[in-house]
Amino acid sequence: QVQLVESGGGLVQAGGSLRLSCAASGLTFSTYTMGWFRQVPGKEREFVARIRMSGGIPNYADSVKGRFTISRDNAKNTMYLQMNSLKPEDTAVYYCAAGSRWSVSPRYDMDYWGKGTLVTVSS
Numbered sequence: 001q002v003q004l005v006e007s008g009g010g011l012v013q014a015g016g017s018l019r020l021s022c023a024a025s026g027l028t029f030s031t032y033t034m035g036w037f038r039q040v041p042g043k044e045r046e047f048v049a050r051i052r053m054s055g056g057i058p059n060y061a062d063s064v065k066g067r068f069t070i071s072r073d074n075a076k077n078t079m080y081l082q083m084n085s086l087k088p089e090d091t092a093v094y095y096c097a098a099g100s101r102w103s104v105s106p107r108y109d110m111d112y113w114g115k116g117t118l119v120t121v122s123s
Helices: none
Strands: 003-007 010-013 018-025 033-039 046-052 055-060 068-073 078-083 092-099 110-113 117-122
Touching: 003 092, 018 033, 018 092, 018 117, 033 068, 033 078, 046 068, 046 078, 055 068
Parallel strands: 010 117
Antiparallel strands: 003 018, 018 078, 033 046, 033 092, 046 055, 068 078, 092 110, 092 117
């Protein structure tokens, strides 16, 4: 059974930083593209960042470029999202996902999803 468990969310002031983690089990982690998505109530889940199986050049949403950094440790079956210079508009539930494809539609490439962790950025 595949499990993706996010952690590291919380309340932070604007301009602050948080580091999210995603611990994966039940799958061969190193063979999956991993991604972060976020969602606020009443809106669609949106892409944040993704990283290929072996790392390489990641892909970011324009809204987080230069502020967020995605990384992975295949030896630990864990993915990370370092979030700096946080803004109130970054407030959302952040989801970890694993997928077997890399296309122009990241959300639809994902096969497995975590339950999410809440990030709240106060102004």
